[in-house]
Amino acid sequence: MSVHTRSEGQAGAGRQRNVAPPARWRRLAHWRLWRRRTLLVHLIGFALIVLVPALLFSAYLIVQFSQQQQEIAAAQVNDTADIISNAVDREIYGLLTSGRVLAASPTLVDDRLGQFHDRTAAALAGTFTTAELVDRNMNVLVDTQASFPSATERFGDEALVQKVLDTQQPSISGISFREKRGEFVYQVGLPIKYRAKVNYVLVLSKATTSFEAVIADRNLPSRWSAIIKDGAGKQVFAAVTSDGGTRARQISYDNPSIIEAIGNDGMGNDLIRASTVSNLSGWTTTVAVPSAVIGRPVMRSWLLLVGVGALLLAFSVALGITFGRRLADPILKLSQQAEKIGRGDPATMIATDIAEIAQVSKVLAQASRERREAEEQNRFLMREMSHRAKNQYALIAAIARRAANESADTTQFLATLSEALNSLARSADLLSSGGWHSVSMAELVKTQLQAFKSGNEQILHDGPAISLNATAAQTIGLALHELATNAAKYGALSCPDGHVAITWTCGEKLTLSWRESGGPSVTPPRHSGFGTLVTQKMTARGLGGSVDMDYAATGVVWVLTAPLDAVVPRQEAAEGGEAAKSGD
Template sequence: MALWRLWRRPTLLVHLIAFGLMVLVPALLFSAYLIVQFSQQQQEIAAAQVNDTAEIVSNAIDREIYGLLTSGRVLAASPTLVDGRLAQFHERTAAALAGTFTTAELVDRDMRVRVETQEGFPPSGERFADEALARNVLDTHQPAVSGVSFREKRGEFVYQVALPVRLEEGVGYVLVLSKATTSFEAVIADRNLPSRWSAIIKDTAGKRVFAAVTSDGRMRARQISYDNPSIIEAIGNAGMGTDLIEASTVSNLSGWTTTVAVPSAVIGRPVMRSWLLLVGVGALLLAFSVALGITFGRRLADPILKLSQQAGKIGRGDPATMISTDIAELAQVSKVLAQASRERREAEEQNRFLMREMSHRAKNQYALIAAIARRAANESADTTQFLATLSEALNSLARSADLLSSGGWHSVSMAELVATQLQAFNSGSHQIVHDGPALSLNATAAQTVGLALHELATNAAKYGALSTPDGKVAITWTCGENLTLSWRESGGPPVTKPRHSGFGTLVTQKMTARGLGGSVDMDYATTGIVWVLTAPLDAVVPQQESGESGIAGDGGD
């Protein structure tokens, strides 16, 4: 049972240890992911490097062969061959090739060797050993590169380049330059590569031309089988297995294949070291996390228990004092708990105040609507006119209420009030313009002025400036000790003063003046109605409200 309770509701100590593990395990998993990525990147880098190295080695071999072909072209163009002075050609060629570990043979069209720098002049006249190479040059008139072969006279493996010697009557000879394959060691010895990298070069027949393995940062020659050699032979038996990363490149010049390889185990060594390091460090961090969880769990458990006791006192309504702790967050929680009871009482009092305020607002609205209804009923000739008048007035009040609700029923901008009330009369067009300083109206002023503007606009749309396309209405206001708001119409039909006052006149003059404690001047000028409201500024700007609204009070008349 104890284990079941511990599983369902673990202690703080268990939570802290679990938290340490939750922080540590993702870090270890991420480290493992990085190692895996590192391993893949190492493999990709190694594969790219192996491929590049194969191309570099192949190009280095090609440069060596191309250099030999260049030397052969120079020798093949010697005037001594054109004049048939073979003895002099032998002498000059032997001198030119001295110290280069290269021998030259001049083969005629009958495959007889006419000049051989390895012997004296004249040679024995034996047939050339690689007749296929010489025939190819004679037939194609193009240089050719042979595969590798063992020359008993030289006692070593060599490769040959053969070039046509052009005389006046055509290709008369084939000049063959032979060079030991061991000369390639100096060509690729400067490749700076890690240990156990190997390279093997095969000719077109699959025979070993040259093989090398990296030792002490340099590629050194390695003797392996001549026929069908294997790259694994070049690497040697070093316990690396047969899993290799390798790449091959075929030379366009010689047709030889250069293969470079490295055991995968060489690349995997740093990855394995990383795994071992991760396991070791992970074990240490796990032990450290558990130790930290136990230490801090015991340190936190006691003040948290005291906090729970403090919360219990607050729930029962008992006074709760702050606990003593050196942990800032727990001390802050205790302080908050100590203030919770007082703040709850304050919140309850605030709720009661808000309910009273909402009740006060509702009463004001009901009184205002009742006053408007009575006025509309007194001024309406029939039920239809009464309903239309009341509906328009209520719509105007609703628009003002929407603006007030967005401001918490505290204030509304004069510019927003004008734009909202006149929106139904195309207030965005060129016919209606308004201008004035930034001014906020309280709830009573907003409802009173909004209703007056609506009535003025309704009258202008029916009979005044807004009834014609050329009519204009200018609304301006200024602020000083008093608010002065003016409505001026122009461009409409000629104006005549009405014979009797209706609901609109009552709203725009009497109700507005009384509601704001000011005065209204209504001028029925022939060019257009001019309506000017003057009211004390403190009666229209937001302030602490008390009592009923001015319009609602007027409703009792």
């Protein structure tokens, strides 16, 4: 039981070890994904990089616009307060001018008060202004609101009359309610002098509602308000603009505030205001506008920025997704194409209208074709090398068997085999430099006879340029080496005056000749040995041709005749055959 328990524990540990690496690889994959984001993420990030600075700059412009709007509004409010105050002063000054004209009437000089009453009433008709003539005892002698003579009564604003009497200068009262008129009025008192003495005070009264036209002429913007207070802080007139017009506002009479004039319209108490005090009347004109009104264009700009920014952001993301997919799909196909090349599968060019990706795909497709061709070439070379190696092994085995049969002892066998292998090695070196495809006849002759001082005056070779295939190169090279070895031992190369002439011609057949001269007298061998085997039988049988060996007394003559297609590479043999047919 204990053994079984340990086995389960070990199996569980093994399963944990098997599970741990995939989890670690998943974390690593997530980390790489975070570090190497997709093209879609990069494009969206690029769109945001382009868009965000523009939005920030727009926000900065809106902040600047908001500050400018506040400054412009403050300046406009201050200017409007001055303009309204000046307009009120002109209204009061006009009333003073009218009073001076009336006070200069000659009917007051000789106390023709009845005529003064009639003329003054006619002059003030339709102006919403009334006139009262008050004597020094505060009695009203003339009242244009009543017929003349009127019932004797005391003037209500004795302070105004007394001020005029004391200063002998025109004076402007504050606001008061005249029960006789049933409305709030302001009054102007003017002294009427006779012989440097003020006998009467002419008081002109006008309704405060007359200021409505004064303010309406200013064309205040919507939600602006204005309030005029006299020197005692009492409301002269209040108005607010809405719906494209200016209307009077009923507010507190004593100590009203501009907030009352604006009203509870949900705009808040944050105001932009300015006040101006008149030098003529001492009245204070206050103009105000809620900051929210000025902030409305700014708020609309912010809302517009947020809306446009959201639209641009959505557009940028959609654009990034659209172009990301447009770019990512061919890039993904490009990576799949590269993976196919890595696996050695055929990879054709992908179809895309993006020039750069198409060019890369074209290069990869070309690389895929070249790789397959190279692999095919390698496989061909490997097969060729295997074939050549087998032929080499067979040739070496044949040479070894012949050398063993022809050698008298082991030393001779080893020497013969060594010479043959050296010859084959030299031919193999030449063939390897040409990719085991071909070797020139001239190079083969020089290489095989280099050890016998090839190229000096004793050994001469001549013939047209011809390429030999691997089999012919090894066979002819071995024969040349054997001929040179025999010549060095017994023939023309064994004495300084001997010469060897190697010549070849090629037409339909290859003819290669070896001619010795100037050497010792030649006698035919009594029996054929390994040299005879190599130079005659193996060469003729290996190339499908014939060998003529002449042991002339003046020197050995060896002539090889072989079909051209047996000694040259296949392609050249085919071209030679076509040329021969065309010549026929």
